[in-house]
Amino acid sequence: MASTSKFDDFVACPYNKAHIVLRGRLTKHLVRCSRNAENLNKLLTCPFNENHRFDAQQLQAHIKICPERASLERQAQKDEQPAVDAPATQMLIECEEDWDNEPDVPTYNPSAYCEENLVIRSSGLHGQSKSVRRNFRAQERRRFAEKQ
Structure with missing residues (x-):
């Protein structure tokens, strides 16, 4: 039977590379690990994703290429994009049947x-x-x- 989690589901902690954590639990781990990290290892948080932690020099380079930035920019540009044209006019189909002209029938009891x-x-x-x-x-x- 195959394992339910793949190798891609695990990520290394930016504070301590020996900490290998499931991707879904990384946020919780970072909160705890950042408290225990030494003052020398202060990392800054990416403005687009709180799980991205880098030192000051690496953060500037990361901000330019962060994959979360692209999705946020696309979201912001949705409002600026031109409106979609109105759908084509509806076709009216002629029919001889008219339910409004049918005789009144008492309700079924x-x-x-x-x-x-x-x-x-x-x-x-x-x-x-x-x-x-x-x-x-x-x-x-x-x-x-x-x-x-």
């Missing part, structure tokens, strides 16, 4: 339909006493006898 036709009913009996259920069944037998 399933209870009324069941009372008028030979349909076995049992709704409304849940939770009723034994005598109520017995009377309902007797009434249903009479109704069926009359309809047949």
Whole structure:
């Protein structure tokens, strides 16, 4: 069975290269590791991604090539891009059928339909006493006898 994490999922801590951390846990690790780092090893944070930590000289070079910068610039330029043209006009399709001119039909009432036709009913009996259920069944037998 293959391992669930790949080698690419691990990154080295910028404070201590011996610390190899899962990429998803790097932010939490950096908070702890930065507290324990010596004063000589003070690193500055990239303005585009807080997980990118460099010394002052390397930070200036990193800012120019940071991959997060490109995505933020694209996001900012979305507002400046010209609006997309309106979609093509809608086509109207001629049809002889007009549902507004159909005759009014009464609303379907399933209870009324069941009372008028030979349909076995049992709704409304849940939770009723034994005598109520017995009377309902007797009434249903009479109704069926009359309809047949």
